[in-house]
Amino acid sequence: MDSLLRHMVDMTGHRDHTMLDISVISAVQELSGAARTRVLTISSVGEQYFVRSRACIHAGGVACPEEPQDSGPGEPIALYPELGACLRRHEPRAESIGADGLRRLWLPIWFGDKADTCLEIVHAEPFTPEALYMVNGIVSVYRNFQNLLDYSERDSLTGLLNRKTFDDQLARMLHASETDATVPGQAERRHHNGEEKQWLAVVDVDHFKGVNDRFGHLYGDEVLILIANLLQSSFRAQDRVFRFGGEEFVVLLRSTNLENARRIIERFRADVESHDFPQVGQVTVSIGFTSVSAADSPVVTLGHADQALYYAKAHGRNRVCHYEELVAGGLLQTVAANDTAEFF
Ligand SMILES: Nc1nc2c(ncn2[C@@H]2O[C@H](COP(=O)(O)OP(=O)(O)OP(=O)(O)O)[C@@H](O)[C@H]2O)c(=O)[nH]1
Numbered sequence: 001m002d003s004l005l006r007h008m009v010d011m012t013g014h015r016d017h018t019m020l021d022i023s024v025i026s027a028v029q030e031l032s033g034a035a036r037t038r039v040l041t042i043s044s045v046g047e048q049y050f051v052r053s054r055a056c057i058h059a060g061g062v063a064c065p066e067e068p069q070d071s072g073p074g075e076p077i078a079l080y081p082e083l084g085a086c087l088r089r090h091e092p093r094a095e096s097i098g099a100d101g102l103r104r105l106w107l108p109i110w111f112g113d114k115a116d117t118c119l120e121i122v123h124a125e126p127f128t129p130e131a132l133y134m135v136n137g138i139v140s141v142y143r144n145f146q147n148l149l150d151y152s153e154r155d156s157l158t159g160l161l162n163r164k165t166f167d168d169q170l171a172r173m174l175h176a177s178e179t180d181a182t183v184p185g186q187a188e189r190r191h192h193n194g195e196e197k198q199w200l201a202v203v204d205v206d207h208f209k210g211v212n213d214r215f216g217h218l219y220g221d222e223v224l225i226l227i228a229n230l231l232q233s234s235f236r237a238q239d240r241v242f243r244f245g246g247e248e249f250v251v252l253l254r255s256t257n258l259e260n261a262r263r264i265i266e267r268f269r270a271d272v273e274s275h276d277f278p279q280v281g282q283v284t285v286s287i288g289f290t291s292v293s294a295a296d297s298p299v300v301t302l303g304h305a306d307q308a309l310y311y312a313k314a315h316g317r318n319r320v321c322h323y324e325e326l327v328a329g330g331l332l333q334t335v336a337a338n339d340t341a342e343f344f
Helices: 002-012 017-032 081-088 129-153 163-180 186-193 208-215 217-234 258-274 298-314 323-328
Strands: 036-045 048-058 094-097 103-108 117-123 197-205 240-245 248-256 285-292 320-322
Touching (some): 002 017, 017 117, 081 103, 163 285, 197 208, 197 217, 197 258, 208 217
Antiparallel strands (some): 036 117, 197 285
16 A cells, blocks of 8 residues: 555656656556556547557656657558557446457546547556456546646647647657667668758737737637647647637647748648638638757747738738748848847
8 A cells, every 4th residue: 555655646746748648557567567568648540549558667767758759640440450449339348368368458548538648557467356346446537637747738729738838848859869879770761761850930910909908808719729720630630739828829830841830830721711611701821930959948949930920911911931941041140149029
């Protein structure tokens, strides 16, 4: 019991999803004597579901986060038919015995009818009812605590990440890109497709005050929610989408070349332009984007994207502008920046 309490104290002491993941798999691993425990992210691309390992611990090992690579959304769920059936039927758990004779127990973390996280426990022996009871208890605490963390990290209107989480997510993305650089084959890919970088885009709804003034705040809110949905469906699972407040959104695009970044951002702009917003009709967005480098502070990077955004606003709106291109063309000037502000 001491050990269980110690793990509960550890789990509930974190204010960060990665640390929470690590403490839950450490707890399950130690208390159930598993061969391996993982936290899986479940994502969908179109109609297909995929699983990706987010954190892992082996017997006698140290739990650690697993950074996603850019090779795709993960393994197709078809590789784990029992888990796929469990998710389709909204069941609390699934079990299977692998070719290695080891048992796998999957425990999806359900929030309503959605589960984008799942615990996987690999065990040599069948689970006793006592072990299952304890693991289910840990999973319930994990779910409640994840819910609390989500609540503090997300914008209540759109469900997107909020401004508070931006610096942390940016640092993670830069760290992950450094890790990717050591993956065999990445250097060749860069050589063929142009340099892969991280990108930051600032999205601002055009004439949004007019939407509120003509249709009222409720319809204005609905427009923001629909734009948030379009953002989430336009960008990849590895990218990050934030609402910075008001009608301003920020996207962090992970590891792609300039041509792709421009194409993805432009596609989103066009998606908004062609969307029929109930009652309101057509809405457009202006977007400024820039490359992200570890050498620049988040404030400086945001300042660059903002400069490009204001250029787009001043030159007709409903367009995408690239900061480095505007500077190279003499249309914007870089101004010596410090870490707190940049003026132009
Ligand atoms: N409905 C709604 N409106 C909001 C929210 N947050 C900010 N706003 C409104 O967004 C509007 C932003 O207006 P402005 O900053 O003048 O910009 P704009 O009308 O979009 O014009 P441009 O950006 O120049 O194209 C203001 O009227 C705010 O009151 C929100 O959460 N919901």
